[in-house]
Amino acid sequence: MSHTNPEPNKAKPLPSRFQVGKSTLYFDNFMNYAIKIGGIGVIAAICGIFIFLTYQIMPLFRGATVEFEQTLDLGNLEISAMGIDPWSQLPLFVSPDGTLNFYDIQDLDKEYNRGFFQMDPGLPDGVEFPFTRYSNHEDSAIFGTADGRFAVVQVEFESTHPDYRSREVVANLTTTPLFRIGLDDGEFEQIDYVDAGRNKLAVAIQRDQEGQRRIFAVTFSQNQPLIGDPVTVRDREFELSDLFEGEARFMRLTGDSDFVIVGTDIGELHLLARERGGFTNRQTIQPFAGRQSETIRSMNFLSGRLSLILTNEVGEMMMYSIFHSEESDERILGRTKEFQPALPTGQGAEFYSHTPRNKAFLVGGGNYAQIRYATTEAIRWGGDLDFTVEHALLGRRYDRIMFVDTENQLQIFTVRDPHPETGWKAYFGKIHYEGRTEPEYMWQSDGDDDFEPKLSMVPLIWGTLKGTVFAMLIAVPIALLAAFYTSQFLKPEIRRLIKPVMEIMESVPTVVLGFLAALWLAPLISARIPSVFLIILSLPIAVIAFGAILANLPIQFRKWVKPGYEFLYFAPFMMLTAYFAWQMGPLFEAIFFRVENPETGEVVGSFAVWWTETTDYPVRLRNAFVVGIFMGFAIIPTIFTIAEDSMTNVPQSFRSGALALGASRWQTAISVILPTAAAGIFSAVMIGFGRAVGETMILLMATGNTPIMTANPFDGMRTLAANIAVELPEAAQGGTLYRSLFLGALLLFAFTFFINTVAEVMRQKLRDRYKAVE
Amino acid sequence: MNDSTETLQQAPDIKQKETDNPDKTDFRQDYISFRNYNFFYGPTQVLFDVNLDIPERQVTALIGPSGCGKSTLLRNINRMNDLVDGIRHEGELLIDGTSAYDPTVEVISLRKRIGMVFQKSNPFAKSIYENVVYGLRVAGRKKKSSLDEAVETSLRRAALWDEVKDRLGESAFGLSGGQMQRLCIARAIANNPEIILMDEPCSALDPVATGKIEDLIHDLKKEYTIVIVTHNMQQAARVSDQTAFFYLGKLIEYDETEKIFMNPAQKQTEDYVRGRFG
Structure with missing residues (x-):
């Protein structure tokens, strides 16, 4: 057959009118891949951020590593106490004969190395010192005689760089006379x-x-x-x-x-x-x-x-x-x-040594040693040794451990533990810090040398939630009611105006809002808190009352209020109410928040004093209440836009169906629109929540940034996001603070990611529900 | 209390009346009455000087090609067009002698009197039961027994009872297209209206479901004034007593259905019903 029809499957050339242009195909293919790469890129970027953050915080949850470095023979030196210089390279050994013996362990093979040398602190000759002690914290040796006298030798270490390459440590001794x-x-x-x-x-x-x-x-x-x-x-x-x-x-x-x-x-x-x-x-x-x-x-x-x-x-x-x-x-x-x-x-x-650098200490007995960290109560490292310990020393920089064993060998180990003060307990546990009365959650990252870093994330999480909750308290009712009114009651012509305005409001830089909050609103409000209360209280009451009056008017009068234009009557009324409430504030304060001045016996109205007396909490200028109002303003547009969309997008047929059955606009909105749009409204609230959690500038400027944990609305707080902004200049790369800020960032990321995911899932569900009826 | 059950109990009387008066002279001939009616969507005029009297307890069909204004006219009767931006009307619309657009007329009570069935069935995302009683609930009826009764009678009237009586609590979205549409009719009947407007109620349904709905319409006209918009000539011919033909926003011809289809007075009507355009 093949010779008669050599290529039976070969198709006839397609007529040119059916052919697709090559460039069309190329472009289509190209865009196909470009979009795919874009999509995968976004997912990869998210994963990348997550992996990067995790990678940055991993070292915070690791223990210490201790590695053997070298053994040095101390010969027949008689040792009664042991100390070290601040750079852990010049261990010193106190002898009962009143001398200090140093061993330069840095670059032992170099010719300029001094090796083993002795210094005489100038104590009287011929006196034996049966008691000696060396304090590594104060760099001082105490010598006690057999006849009730003692002297203190202060060692001052200085570092020099003789050849501009390596450090040489020099010790200077000051000796007190023998005291009785x-x-x-x-x-x-x-x-x-x-x-x-x-x-x-x-x-x-x-x-x-x-x-x-x-x-x-x-x-x-x-x-x-x-x-x-x-x-x-x-x-x-x-x-x-x-x-x-x-x-x-x-x-x-x-x-x-x-x-x-x-x-x-x-x-x-x-x-x-x-x-x-x-x-x-x-x-x-x-x-x-x-x-x-x-x-x-x-x-x-x-x-x-x-x-x-x-x-x-x-x-x-x-x-x-x-x-x-x-x-x-x-x-x-x-x-x-x-x-x-x-x-x-x-x-x-049997032996103990601490380091002045942090709250770590070396402890043990026989041939077992352990490094523990006092703040977190954690065991950073523990291990058996091949020798029996006579003297032990934790390096001043927490970088070396030195032991003198029973055979007078100096055993040197390297400690690698960049973040000893961290761990789950440090970040999330209640800790009794030094000098504090009780266990607490605290964040306080820096201080002087003896300072114990307080790294608890809990006050920051608390601050974040507190700020968010106050913002939501302000934003959710306003935004949802506004969305409800706009989508269900307002004339569509005006609705078309409102939406872009809200979107512009969303794009106002939050630094502007923060600036206003901190410099304008905070002083204004802290002076007129009762006025603000009165406004919050009176507005809904006044509006409901006004609505009730309107609804009970005979239809002859009511017909002047055109459906969709009710706001023309309500808005001036609400403004008037707010103005009156603001003006009535001082009166309200004078009636309900009376306090007596203990010095003069005069009774005056003062909310701030009343609040402090009643709740024991202070009223601060920059507080959660102010932040709530301004952050509320920042998230109202977000919640409004999404909620409004979800309510407007409820299929028109639902509305028509309900209205045709004689339901009022209110009944339609409540019984048909709300249940259908519920998922969208929930997702709007969640996205607003996510936005509030991640919001930084307003909080940074208007909270005072005090990492305290109170529910007091008139106190400041510090949020995870603001904390990163505040502490960033202090954080040395790779340091504990640096990584702790990354931990804060990861928490923030996980939190907002979770909330936004929930919101997105809800919205997807809503879309499916709409699809079912369309 | 004008209870739907009471009215339904009266139903035999109405039938009686009908048989007594086959020419229906007892009923009002201008039950719904458009007088020199013009209607505008913004700058566009949709209805031009319409004069139309729709008689009580008959089926009136509105026919005409797409965009002729028949749906707009229908939606004017229960003022559903109020929802639309920039509408305006001139002339009068009287329902049982009262102007529908009188400022003292509550649009809500107007709509309670006028049930409506839409082109696409639009049950709520609720149970079958809740769908039927929705109109009663928003009117403030709470008594369980009276709601139960209304559900059964309405569903029976809509010829749906036997199909759904065992799953009243299930979502209405589980029904077939035809069942959903009959549910929407039941929902409208439950309110015990005077008028039922139907906007192409069968356009999305298969012939079997359409047949059921048509039978239903035939039943319902004994109690209700029905206005139906349809694209389907045969349907108009089958179900209606009167037919109005609209073309480009004008009422071209209005007469007994038989006359419109057999012997129209106007050439345009004849061309349309013969299928020469449309």
Whole structure:
């Protein structure tokens, strides 16, 4: 067959009149792909934002990594205490012979490296120091003699750059004379010394010849001679042993030298206050009362000398802090944290070291070590070591851990933990911050060195919701009623005018609204809050009353009010009502918000004072109420436009059907239009909600940006969005604040995404419903 | 209280009357009366000097090509055109002797007197039951038993009762096209009106459903004055007693249906009913 009809399937060429132009086809294809790419691009961009935000906040929820760095042999150096410079490269070892020994561990193989060297602080020769201690926080070493004297050696570290490449740390020593404290023949168990400017205080626990522990305090004052440096003079000595029961085992001084905290052998904690030239026992508590072990095994300060980390014999760990008591306004000691779980060693802490950089501390015993973070109570890292720890040190920059083991080897580890203060609890949990009276949700991102960052997202979420709720309270009734009236009652000619006007209103930059809110409305309203109340109260009543009168007029009069033009009569009436309400405000205030001036006994009307007296909340100039009004204005057009559309788009046949059955316009609107458009109205509200949640400028300018959590409408707040704008200049790239702002952004994004998705789904449902009847 | 049930109970009397007076002289011949009626949509005049008397309890068909103004005329009777922008009218429209556009006339009560069935069935997004009682509910009737009764009688009148009696609570959107249209008729009847306007009620229906509706119209004229707009000549011929032919907004001819279709006075009418244009 093939030879007769070689190509049976070949079609005849199409006549040219049926052919489609090549360019038409190309263009069609091109647009097809372009649109597809566009659509996929949008989805990809959304996913990209989400992934990027997630990627940015991931490090906030990771723990610390600790890696072994090197081991250095300390030979037969006798070590009784250990310290380090601020750059973690010059560890120092305190020896009982009164010397400080440094080891330059930076660039050990370089020729300029000093290696191991010793410095003499200038203490008297030939004196042994059975007690030594090094405080890494104050960079000071305390030496105690066997005959009841002690000296403080202050170490000042300086960094130099001799070859412009690497840092060399130089230490300068200042030594006090030997001061006498306590017994001549006592054995020092603890010495603490605080230099709070003019107030200096030393406290020591000594064991007397009978083995009895006694505790002594010595105050110092500073004399300024006419010429030369100030001289520290020993003032008075007190014995504190009789202020409490039992024997003192542990003792620490607070940074302001106001308090001596003593832990006793019977498991009690005493807060000894320095007042009226002496010491009183202000408070006695039993930190581990009712626990498996009530004995205090260790007691150490956290950075800041305000919080104590205590452990008992079974490794349970607690934090006690000094804060103002709610009742007496005195400073007291109270439990602020309990660290869970207990130390896995099952014993009290044998070593402890904290870093002045943050609230992290290194704790452990034997060959187990752990880094915990006090604020969040979290274990940042924990692990077994190949050696038994004798001395341990957490680097001042929270970058290294150094151990001296039982074989006098210096074991150096690197700590990598860029965001130790973060975690779920830090962002969403109630935390008892240092110096605060109770656990709270707080946001306060920066402060001085001893500052504990407060990163809770909860006040910001609260602020966001508060601002949104107030805005919705104002916007939803106005926008929905306006949409309802416009779509169902207003003459279509006027409706066609209103819609574009509303859309223009939507495009007003919110910075303008914020500016008006902050500088014009806030002062105006805060002075006339009762007037505003009166307006809100009187307008609906007046309108309903006016409507009722109109409806009951005989038809002869009523016929002058043309359907669709009712607003011509209502609008002036409403304006008059509002004006009267505004003017009546002060009278209203004088009648209902009366307060008595406690000094003169005069009774005056003042809403602000009345509110503060009644609710205990302040009335602030920039508050949620003002924000609600202006943000309401910003979202009214959004809600109005969508709601109006959904009501206008209800098929005309529904309206005709109802009207033809003798339903009034109101009955038609309520019983037919509203149920049909409900989904659209809901979606309008949701989109308005989403817009309010993400709104920034108005809130930034008119809220005062105080991250407080009260429901008080006359107080400020800070929202997630405004928080990002406010804190952005402070956030160093990659820092905790930076990532925390990203977390705020992710929350905001997730929130608005969720709301808008719900709204969109509702609208889609509405469209399907319309389709069913068309 | 002018209850629909009462009226329906009177129905046998009306039938009686009809048989007694086959030429219907007892009924008003100018029940709905247009006098020199002009109507404008903005600048466009749609109706030109219409004079038309529609008799009581008869079926009057309005026919004519698209755009001739017949639907506009129909919608004027219950003032549904009020919804439209820029409308204006001249001349008089009297319903049972009263001007429909008198400022003292409540448009709502006017519409209660005049039921309307639309080209496309438009049940509400409610149950069958709620659709039927809608007019009664908006009029303030609340008693369950009287509503139940109205539903049954109206649905029976609309020849729908047997088909839907077991699913009154279900959505009206579950019905077929013909059933929906009969539901709309039932809804109109439930209000117990005096006049029923029908705007091409069968244009979206198949022949079987159309037949049912036509039978229904035939039944209903015993109690109601019916005005029907239709494009379907056969339908007009089948169901109506009077027929008015409109062309370009003018009433060309109005007479007994038989005369219009068999022996029209005007050439245009003849051309139209013979299908020469339209």
